[in-house]
Amino acid sequence: MKQEQFVARHQAEWDALEQWLQAHGERARRRGGPPPVPVGVDDGEVPARYRRLCQQLALARRRGYSTPLLERLQALMQRGHAVLYRAPAPRWHRAAEFLVAGFPQLVRSQAGCMWASLALFAGPLVGLFVLLQFRPELVHELLDPRRIAEVEAMFDPADPRHALGRDSGSDWQMFGHYVMNNISIGLRTFAGGLLAGVGTILVLLANGVGIGAVAGHLQAIGHGDPFWRFVAGHAPLELTALVIAGGAGLRLGVDLVAPGRRRRRDALVRAGRIGARLCLGVAVMLLLAAFVEAFWSSTQSIPAWIKYSVSALLWTLVLGWLWRGGHGVVEDGADAP
Structure with missing residues (x-):
């Protein structure tokens, strides 16, 4: 030839x-x-x-x-x-790349579900907090007496125990407790999407109502200072992770109820893959939140202005990461809506 x-x-x-x-x-x-x-x-x-x-x-x-x-x-x-x-990239390199760029890209690709999750969670939280400043007696319709007494004692500014942090042994014990509690809530929020999204909606609403009622009540009775100093540190990671887990659950529910042109099974598999990847990032965020909660948030002796400054920095970093992380990097596209 x-x-x-x-x-x-x-x-x-x-x-x-x-x-x-x-x-x-x-x-x-x-x-x-x-x-x-x-x-x-x-x-x-x-x-x-x-x-x-x-x-x-x-x-x-x-x-x-x-x-x-x-x-x-x-x-x-x-x-x-x-x-x-x-040679394939080391696993740690791929994991770091996902957390830095892939995870925020994936969160932004599910913007509709994420905004809906934020509304379901933050709506009742903010609404109840404001309402209880004008109608503090309504807290008894939202929380049982034992829970009310518990949070009042926990954040009583007159209690001298709130002037000091816990000992190191207690910190490590609470760290394990926070890890298990936070991650279990995140997984339940996501898995609730299998109930046509109803489970996820209920978890988001319940958490919004619970947090809003506690925060509003403590602020109304003058216990707000120790409470805000405690939650300020870990709130940026923990609350944001809960909203993302809710968005993943809503994605699961939407694809289950309205699969579009896909077969329902294929749509559910696709949503499950997206949700699984989102839950990996959520788990890391909740692990970090538990560390902050155990070793920083519990130290009430730190001045309030330092606590709030660190909280503002963390909010800026978390929101900036989700907004700009992976920006300008070619996205995989396999999980795009």
């Missing part, structure tokens, strides 16, 4: 592989993740295309084709080898 016929037969395939490799290089420079698939090239076809390229290079050498053609095929083969047989 003449060289012109050989080139004409395989030129399109070489060009497609070259485009794939170029796209991979651009992606690697920006993020270091797997390449996007250019039009006309399926990701699974690349290894087979590379093997055919090696065979074509060997055939071109045996037939004595021109040096420019051999050099092009050799260069293409070397680039393909470097991509297909490179």
